[in-house]
Amino acid sequence: MKRGSLPARPLRILFVCVENANRSQMAEAFARRIGAGRVEAWSAGSDPAGTVNPRAIEAMRERGIDLSRQRSKSIGEVAGLEFDAVVALGSGDDLPGVRARTRETWSIPDPRDMLPEEFRGVRDLIEASVKGLIGRLEESQVRGRISAP
Numbered sequence: 140m141k142r143g144s145l146p147a148r149p150l151r152i153l154f155v156c157v158e159n160a161n162r163s164q165m166a167e168a169f170a171r172r173i174g175a176g177r178v179e180a181w182s183a184g185s186d187p188a189g190t191v192n193p194r195a196i197e198a199m200r201e202r203g204i205d206l207s208r209q210r211s212k213s214i215g216e217v218a219g220l221e222f223d224a225v226v227a228l229g230s231g232d233d234l235p236g237v238r239a240r241t242r243e244t245w246s247i248p249d250p251r252d253m254l255p256e257e258f259r260g261v262r263d264l265i266e267a268s269v270k271g272l273i274g275r276l277e278e279s280q281v282r283g284r285i286s287a288p
Contacts, residue, residue: 149179150276151222155234159184159211160192161250162228165262168204169269178273181220187211192251198262223276228265243272 152174154166163182170180188211196206218236225239228247245268250261 149177150174150224150273150280151179151220152181152272152276153217153220153222153225153237153239154180154182154228155184155214155225156182156228156249157184157186158188158249158251159213160188160190161195162247162261162265164191164195164206164209164211165199165265166226166228166269168199168206168209169266170273172204173266173270174273177277181212181217181222183212183214183217185214187213194250194255194258195262198255198258201259202262202266223280224272226272241276 152170154163154170156163159182163184167180167182170178174180190211191206191209199206214234214237220238222237222239224241224243225234225237227234227242227244229245229249234242247264247268248261250258253261
């Protein structure tokens with residue numbers, strides 16, 4: 140960091156899927172872990188299930204992440220916030236009313252009814268995708284700070 144410059148604010152990322160019970164919950168958790176202190180992550184669903192899938196809780200427990208206290212949330216609960224990125228995980232929802240600098244849609248299948256090994260494969264794909272996203276956003280944030288007057 141340049142002398143006299145302010146530290147970068149945390150990146151704000153929203154992950155969205157239909158039920159907010161599997162993919163977006165895992166993405167939020169990975170973003171919090173990978174971006175520890177540098178990322179503020181949220182997740183929500185366009186039609187929330189009300190609870191997190193026990194299979195997602197178990198898959199993340201295998202990675203040392205506890206989702207057991209998480210709950211499925213509605214997009215309406217985050218509508219007033221502004222994000223650096225909004226990621227739709229397979230849903231491709233337009234998400235009107237959710238402000239973001241950038242939007243992405245990831246073609247990640249819903250693991251809800253998958254066998255445990257397939258479920259883990261989706262979990263691992265989400266982890267890799269989140270790592271890539273955070274890297275791109277941090278690079279963009281650094282370029283923005285350098286080019287600022």
